Amino acid sequence: MTSTNQQIQHYLTKNEDKARLLVSCPDKPGIVSSISTFLYEHGANIVESNQFTTDHEEGTFFLRIVFAAENMKSIEKTMKADFHSLAEQFEMTWRMTFLHELKRTAVFVSKELHCLRELLYEWESGDLVTDISLVISNHESAREIVESFGIPFYYIPANKEIREEVEEKQLDLLEEYNIDLIILARYMQILTPKFVDRHPSKIINIHHSFLPAFIGANPHKRAYKRGVKLIGATSHYVTDDLDEGPIIEQDVIRVDHRNSVNDLKKKGRLIERSVLNRAVKWALEDRVIVHKNKTIVL
Template sequence: MHPYTDITGRLLICCPDRPGIVAGVSQFLFSHGANILDASQHSTDPREGLFFMRMVFHLENTGMSREQLEADFREKVALPRQMDWHIDYTDRRKRMAIMVSKYDHCITELLWRWRSGELDVDIPLVLSNHDHLQKLAADFEIPFLCLPVNAENKAQQEQEAIKILQEQNVDFIVLARYMQILSPAFVSHFPGRIINIHHSFLPAFAGARPYLNAYTRGVKLIGATAHYVTNDLDEGPIIEQDVARVSHKHAVDDLVMLGRDIERQVLTRAVKAHVEDRVIIHGNKTIVF
């Protein structure tokens, strides 16, 4: 009996640009009995000389294990072409933890889309520094953990959070308006695996009060940005952004209300892109297929 008889994988590749990459990957998959379901690619300008690709493939009724497939790909395709690559498989749902403070609009959107089947993830827990949203998590039957944070206990609480997230085998974390700055020690445990929603169209109006700053500046557009968290506050690789047009007639409260609608949509799109393996991080940029 074959150990694996039905494999659908998502292959992400970054490598130096050169002729024959698509042909080499396609020929490899064909020779292993795979049917290519979707393929997207992007080449940077010649000065940078990089190639990015996402390919979705399906193998059916094959005796080849995932480990053997990946070993063959590494030896025959990846190493000769200096590829940075990985394969995720659609039959394994990613485990997404949500961290949140008091604002409920982003987490509510995520939980509603998760329950409706739109987000194909498991959510092992909601972690918060306040207890305000405990009932919301309970309504969705998701465990809720409150770790209050202050200046004296922040390092200790972060270590406790790291321990719990690792025990839960969390694949990635969504900061759904978690109003704490994560330390470099925390971020280092989850590189490229923490998604934050910032209530501004970055790089404009970084920091804690972007709507007030936007109002004071008299902007005509407000927006939201979902990005991966790095040690540089609000400067990590951007996954998704959107804007809404405003005018002098809008007060600060109007900007906040409009902005929260954008935040929900932008964060959801970013999370879906991450879950569906459509994002490649390159330096401080992303390629989103």
């Protein structure tokens, strides 16, 4: 564990006997009852529960449960193994995580550092519960602030001519640090399908526009020319389709005719910081389930 602080260590100690269960499956009677019985039989108590079912035509059920049990570390392997048979019975896609296991994140960034700063300050305050294991950048701009937090910084120049070579280095680092989540905090390089396929639904991006409006480059300039009254930001999972991955969070801020393109960019940065931060927190808290090209946030 390369980068933790006292607030996060306190959180881990306080919650070491808690775990989370995420489930999605075809909707049918008995799912909640069976899971509750399973947890009871394993000495666990439900602390928090949230569920959602799509329309009757599709009929997909989603569930997030936080549960607690004494000596969780000693029973977690048994719980995971025993849950397989229940999951098969209901055709579940599921994930069980334990709060004493700190998720490891990697942050990718280019020249603009406002989203990176927000993540670092949230982490320092203990509100972003993760191990920020490393920061990778195609510019040196972020080195000073990253290393001031005691986090390893890797400068890897990147452009489309050497993209495959660069991504091999990046993938090696992600494997070396055993990364669970990748955060693109205004990383201005397009990832190849090979890179994305290695980390499905594990790469979160922030787009400086309220998608699907103004996809691609220079959204603020195009928004200014269009005379929009609202600008926004969108955080989404990265897929092979540029800026079209499952949306996790969005927000907007009002603008008017008095605002220049630079004004729109400044206001946009405020939204980008908060939107990305919320999306990352929800992912770290196991609140996000990807369903087709949408997300269910519980």
